[in-house]
Amino acid sequence: xxxxGYAFAGGNYTLDPTPTNESDVTNVTIQNGIxxxxxxxxxxxSYSTDxxxxxxxxxxxxxxxxxxxxxxxxxxxxxxxxxxRVKRRKYGETNWxxxxxxxxxxxxxxxxxxxxxxxxxxxxxxxxxxxxxxxxSEGYLFSEMLTTNYQGIFITDGTNIFNTELDxxxxxxxxxxxxxxxxxxxxxxxxxxxxxxxxxxxTISAQxxxxxxxxxxxxxxxxxxxxxxxxxxxxxxxxxxxxxxxxRMWLAEISSSDITDTEDASHSQVHTSFDYTEIGDCDxxxxxxxxxxxxxxx
Amino acid sequence: MATVYVKNIVAFxxxxxQIITFGYDGNQCTKNRIIVYNSATNASVYDDTVTVQTLEHxxxxxxxxxxxxxxxxxxxxxxxxxIEYNVTSSPSNIWKCLATATWSINGLSEGTIxxxxxxxxxxxxxxxxxxxxxxxxxxxxxxxxxxxxxxxALYDISVPVTASNLPxxxxxxxxxxxxxINGLQLDTGKISVTVDYTVPDLYSNAYLENDKWHGWxxxxxxxxxxxxxxxxNYSFTGDTYIDLSASGSSVEFGNNxxxxxxxxxxxxxxxxxTNKTIMTLSGEGLSIPITTRSGTFASGxxxxxxxKDTVSGYVLYSNMINIPSLSDHIHLWVQxxxxxxxxxxxxxxx
Numbered sequence: 001x002x003x004x005g006y007a008f009a010g011g012n013y014t015l016d017p018t019p020t021n022e023s024d025v026t027n028v029t030i031q032n033g034i035x036x037x038x039x040x041x042x043x044x045x046s047y048s049t050d051x052x053x054x055x056x057x058x059x060x061x062x063x064x065x066x067x068x069x070x071x072x073x074x075x076x077x078x079x080x081x082x083x084x085r086v087k088r089r090k091y092g093e094t095n096w097x098x099x100x101x102x103x104x105x106x107x108x109x110x111x112x113x114x115x116x117x118x119x120x121x122x123x124x125x126x127x128x129x130x131x132x133x134x135x136x137s138e139g140y141l142f143s144e145m146l147t148t149n150y151q152g153i154f155i156t157d158g159t160n161i162f163n164t165e166l167d168x169x170x171x172x173x174x175x176x177x178x179x180x181x182x183x184x185x186x187x188x189x190x191x192x193x194x195x196x197x198x199x200x201x202x203t204i205s206a207q208x209x210x211x212x213x214x215x216x217x218x219x220x221x222x223x224x225x226x227x228x229x230x231x232x233x234x235x236x237x238x239x240x241x242x243x244x245x246x247x248r249m250w251l252a253e254i255s256s257s258d259i260t261d262t263e264d265a266s267h268s269q270v271h272t273s274f275d276y277t278e279i280g281d282c283d284x285x286x287x288x289x290x291x292x293x294x295x296x297x298x
Numbered sequence: 299m300a301t302v303y304v305k306n307i308v309a310f311x312x313x314x315x316q317i318i319t320f321g322y323d324g325n326q327c328t329k330n331r332i333i334v335y336n337s338a339t340n341a342s343v344y345d346d347t348v349t350v351q352t353l354e355h356x357x358x359x360x361x362x363x364x365x366x367x368x369x370x371x372x373x374x375x376x377x378x379x380x381i382e383y384n385v386t387s388s389p390s391n392i393w394k395c396l397a398t399a400t401w402s403i404n405g406l407s408e409g410t411i412x413x414x415x416x417x418x419x420x421x422x423x424x425x426x427x428x429x430x431x432x433x434x435x436x437x438x439x440x441x442x443x444x445x446x447x448x449x450x451a452l453y454d455i456s457v458p459v460t461a462s463n464l465p466x467x468x469x470x471x472x473x474x475x476x477x478x479i480n481g482l483q484l485d486t487g488k489i490s491v492t493v494d495y496t497v498p499d500l501y502s503n504a505y506l507e508n509d510k511w512h513g514w515x516x517x518x519x520x521x522x523x524x525x526x527x528x529x530x531n532y533s534f535t536g537d538t539y540i541d542l543s544a545s546g547s548s549v550e551f552g553n554n555x556x557x558x559x560x561x562x563x564x565x566x567x568x569x570x571x572t573n574k575t576i577m578t579l580s581g582e583g584l585s586i587p588i589t590t591r592s593g594t595f596a597s598g599x600x601x602x603x604x605x606k607d608t609v610s611g612y613v614l615y616s617n618m619i620n621i622p623s624l625s626d627h628i629h630l631w632v633q634x635x636x637x638x639x640x641x642x643x644x645x646x647x648x
Binding site: 022025026032033036037038040041047056060065068108111113117122129130134137146149152156211213243 | 413414415416495504505506508509510511512513514515516517518519520521522523524525526527528534535537538539540541542543547548549550551552553554555556557558559560561562563564565566567568569570571574575576577578579580581582583584586590607609610627629631633634635637642644646
């Protein structure tokens with residue numbers, strides 16, 4: 001083939017594929033030298049002679065040969081680690097809450113954590129850390145920060161989660177029991193406010209439809225089924241974590257006897273409302289555990 | 299009227315001397331006589347008189363026999379008005395001579411480091427005459443000698459006992475003591491141990507992903523437990539190097555190691571002579587030795603790296619550098635991207 005005056009691909013085997021393969025490399029052996037380090041990554045890094053430090057998600061091997069042959073990111077034998085904990089705290093706060101515990105650790109696969117934290121409120125900066133537990137001792141932790149940002153309202157019992165962002169209205173009131181006592185010989189009454197009750201309650205109303213991320217559309221046709229599942233979920237007698245995109249969040253129970261549907265402009269445009277009453281501190285790991293939202297005991 | 303009685307005698311090892319003590323009330327005791335009887339036959343097996351004023355009598359080692367039960371009487375002598383009198387005790391309690399038991403805490407010796415906030419005690423016990431343990435206690439003392447932790451009365455040596463909440467960075471003294479059913483005393487003495495928590499490190503951050511549509515934060519980790527396997531005569535030098543220059547020595551990283559498709563492997567090494575395979579990448583259907591080479595070119599003698607896929611025959615050469623000395627550190631950088639390899643070396647100096 002003559003292309004612009006050149007014999008393009010004119011030689012034998014010119015267009016043959018490169019005779020290498022992309023098989024997995026599962027072993028690397030070094031020998032015949034004195035080695036400072038050996039490092040492997042799947043990240044697309046540009047060439048550098050700088051000694052790699054630390055680990056990231058692409059790191060696959062990092063051997064420093066500091067009097068040992070460890071090349072992973074765990075400085076102890078697998079059998080000695082009893083569990084891995086996922087801890088979280090609001091940025092700037094002191095105390096960590098354990099939100100998940102991976103237990104037991106038997107094989108190296110058990111070291112891989114995939115956990116969906118449904119208990120973080122929106123619009124909030126959090127620190128997360130993975131902590132190895134060695135008997136009763138917790139190891140050092142390295143934290144990562146993230147600011148949450150959700151769309152709409154979410155209701156979860158720790159396992160299931162329902163959400164929508166259509167026509168969400170939330171009424172909210174703070175309750176503390178008080179009694180006004182009038183007496184005959186006083187112009188002004190007494191206000192008696194005994195006890196430590198101090199909780200939120202209110203009503204939530206929204207059009208509950210499932211959002212299809214692939215079609216980028218609301219599933220109107222399946223709306224009735226989604227709504228029926230939601231009602232079963234709301235009536236399953238388990239405490240709920242309710243959170244809204246603006247950062248409000250309550251650990252609550254559904255407190256109205258009725259879950260009310262109100263049709264708006266069409267049969268498919270249904271607003272469903274119910275009452276909630278706060279039953280605990282949604283930021284407390286103990287309260288979340290006691291109410292079955294998380295499985296990790298504090 | 300003087301009185302004398304033999305104080306309680308517990309089981310003891312007949313191969314060792316044993317002091318029998320007695321109580322006495324009367325004029326100064328000037329000498330005493332002990333008669334030891336076999337409790338099964340009532341035959342006298344030892345009769346000895348000593349002229350001492352102390353209220354004790356020593357039975358020499360190997361006088362009695364382990365496994366046999368005995369009792370004894372003590373006769374105390376005194377003088378009154380220049381006349382010697384004596385008074386004899388009632389028979390003592392029956393005791394059994396028993397060989398000394400071996401009694402220890404498994405895995406715990408002087409200087410043991412407890413790397414945790416708890417320790418599980420398991421006792422080790424044996425006794426030649428088949429004597430069984432009656433009751434024992436385990437105590438941890440602090441440095442002032444106060445009991446920091448103590449067990450309840452224990453009866454079964456096969457049941458492990460756990461002491462919890464041990465304070466970090468402290469020295470404690472562990473002691474297990476008790477007795478057998480015939481009163482043989484068991485005591486490990488105080489064993490000094492150090493509590494120094496082994497704190498594990500995990501060099502992996504949590505990888506976080508905000509999912510605004512699901513209202514959750516996805517938390518994942520990249521934790522890999524990889525430990526190389528050394529072969530042959532290898533050693534660590536300067537704390538941060540591994541010397542694999544000895545013939546036949548190597549380190550293989552295989553367990554839990556895996557890279558696929560695109561990757562970068564790099565290393566810093568020295569002391570590699572020419573025509574030596576310094577690294578081998580392998581997997582199923584894959585074997586790529588990486589070998590040091592040198593040659594004479596127009597610009598002189600040069601050093602380079604050969605990377606060869608022995609399955610397909612594909613060969614790649616790195617850039618060329620001047621022949622390094624054996625103390626020069628060579629940085630090796632190997633990349634596979636889209637099935638194409640790239641190999642770069644650089645002399646980083648000694």
